[in-house]
Amino acid sequence: MPDDKPAAPPDKLLADWIRRDYAALAESTLDRDAATWERTSCRACGAGDLAEVLSLGTMPPANAFIDPAHLAAPEPRFPLGLMLCARCGMVQLRHVVPPELLFRAYSFFTSMSLAMSAHFAGLMNDHARRRVGPGGLVVEIGSNDGTALSSIQRRDVRVLGVDPARNVTVMAAARGVPTVAEFFTEPLAREIRRVAGPASLIVGCNVLGHIDDLDEVCRGIDALLSDDGAFVFEVPYLGKLLEHVEFDTIYHEHLSYFAVRPLVALFSRHGLRLDEIEMFPVHGGTIRGVVVRGEGCSGQVSAWIDAEARAGMATRAPFDELAARTAAMGDRLRAWLSEQKAHGRRVWGYGAPAKGTVLLNHFGIGTDLLPVVVDSTPAKQGLHMPGTRQPILAPAEVATQAPEAVLLLAWNHAREIAGREAAYRAAGGRLLTPDLREVSP
Numbered sequence: 268m269p270d271d272k273p274a275a276p277p278d279k280l281l282a283d284w285i286r287r288d289y290a291a292l293a294e295s296t297l298d299r300d301a302a303t304w305e306r307t308s309c310r311a312c313g314a315g316d317l318a319e320v321l322s323l324g325t326m327p328p329a330n331a332f333i334d335p336a337h338l339a340a341p342e343p344r345f346p347l348g349l350m351l352c353a354r355c356g357m358v359q360l361r362h363v364v365p366p367e368l369l370f371r372a373y374s375f376f377t378s379m380s381l382a383m384s385a386h387f388a389g390l391m392n393d394h395a396r397r398r399v400g401p402g403g404l405v406v407e408i409g410s411n412d413g414t415a416l417s418s419i420q421r422r423d424v425r426v427l428g429v430d431p432a433r434n435v436t437v438m439a440a441a442r443g444v445p446t447v448a449e450f451f452t453e454p455l456a457r458e459i460r461r462v463a464g465p466a467s468l469i470v471g472c473n474v475l476g477h478i479d480d481l482d483e484v485c486r487g488i489d490a491l492l493s494d495d496g497a498f499v500f501e502v503p504y505l506g507k508l509l510e511h512v513e514f515d516t517i518y519h520e521h522l523s524y525f526a527v528r529p530l531v532a533l534f535s536r537h538g539l540r541l542d543e544i545e546m547f548p549v550h551g552g553t554i555r556g557v558v559v560r561g562e563g564c565s566g567q568v569s570a571w572i573d574a575e576a577r578a579g580m581a582t583r584a585p586f587d588e589l590a591a592r593t594a595a596m597g598d599r600l601r602a603w604l605s606e607q608k609a610h611g612r613r614v615w616g617y618g619a620p621a622k623g624t625v626l627l628n629h630f631g632i633g634t635d636l637l638p639v640v641v642d643s644t645p646a647k648q649g650l651h652m653p654g655t656r657q658p659i660l661a662p663a664e665v666a667t668q669a670p671e672a673v674l675l676l677a678w679n680h681a682r683e684i685a686g687r688e689a690a691y692r693a694a695g696g697r698l699l700t701p702d703l704r705e706v707s708p
């Protein structure tokens with residue numbers, strides 16, 4: 268693809284285009300009749316050889332928090348199970364819930380976690396410095412409230428966010444980050460290139476796992492990326508999910524659970540080369556990958572694939588072990604909660620992330636064992652947990668009502684929460700993770 272970069276338009280041009288010209292395109296790509304469907308071919312390599320390796324039964328959509336006015340209405344539930352591709356080792360959900368149902372309103376805001384904001388700002392600044400010249404274009408897929416892109420706006424670069432969740436893109440606009448409220452597709456990528464020229468850097472953090480049609484995303488990257496540009500992504504690492512029994516990160520929004528080998532299988536089908544892999548201790552273990560134009564993968568990436576093969580990650584065995592360790596964790600947690608209740612000690616949930624919905628529903632922990640959940644997201648306060656129905660209150664209630672212990676459903680933010688609740692801990696309150704470890708900052 269020729270690098271036919273036009274004169275750099277000012278950001279205002281992008282902002283005007285977002286308001287007007289892409290509206291017709293957005294209308295044409297909206298699937299109004301979407302229903303749950305079942306995958307029969309691998310999302311990474313296209314093979315038809317998928318076998319179920321884990322089932323978590325049925326589950327309500329993990330972010331479908333319930334308004335008190337709708338508590339009497341039935342909740343939708345969908346099957347939740349993992350399939351393993353025999354050809355490339357890709358681990359993926361069998362049932363796909365329509366993204367229109369899951370992503371048009373999104374209740375996680377990047378800016379609400381200082382630790383995550385700093386992590387993404389580090390990524391943006393590092394790669395913008397390495398790869399983007401003056402006036403170059405940086406596009407973020409799944410840009411949320413614009414936190415990461417806003418961290419490089421003082422550089423001489425143009426930024427554009429793409430995120431289908433309309434509520435977060437409004438916040439991005441308020442932050443001055445031009446954002447297209449749409450799914451990232453090849454037609455959209457071509458439109459962006461036509462208006463703004465090729466992108467030197469495309470970033471997608473915790474977004475590939477949310478997208479059913481990864482071929483479409485790769486075609487979009489191919490259409491938008493400059494010849495010497497890079498696509499930098501982050502995804503939670505399957506190896507850490509298995510190692511740390513992070514079964515509660517399995518939910519309908521997360522369609523894929525990535526190892527390195529299937530990522531190479533995916534990108535190489537689109538003339539893209541996985542060049543670097545780096546591990547970070549966020550979200551329980553995240554890999555950052557750098558993709559450039561080319562074929563295959565680097566020697567460094569090959570070493571990851573060899574290690575995955577030695578660990579048997581593309582076999583059924585680690586998933587059987589995950590199921591057994593998950594069941595044991597549930598037994599332990601329910602027994603402990605029953606014991607606390609018998610002694611008249613109150614235990615609340617801390618954080619109402621999607622993984623909290625999975626944990627409470629899969630372990631059958633209702634309001635009898637855990638009566639209340641608190642969360643710092645104002646949009647969630649006043650609503651109820653999907654399935655198990657706990658009311659969600661503001662974290663300030665922990666200080667005033669002083670439950671004897673809180674269970675960190677948002678365990679990936681454990682240190683941040685422990686820091687925030689120092690006074691509660693000093694007053695004798697206990698903070699525990701779902702595997703019943705005490706947390707300190």
Ligand SMILES: [Zn+2]
Nearest residue numbers: 309312352355
């Ligand atoms: Zn495959």
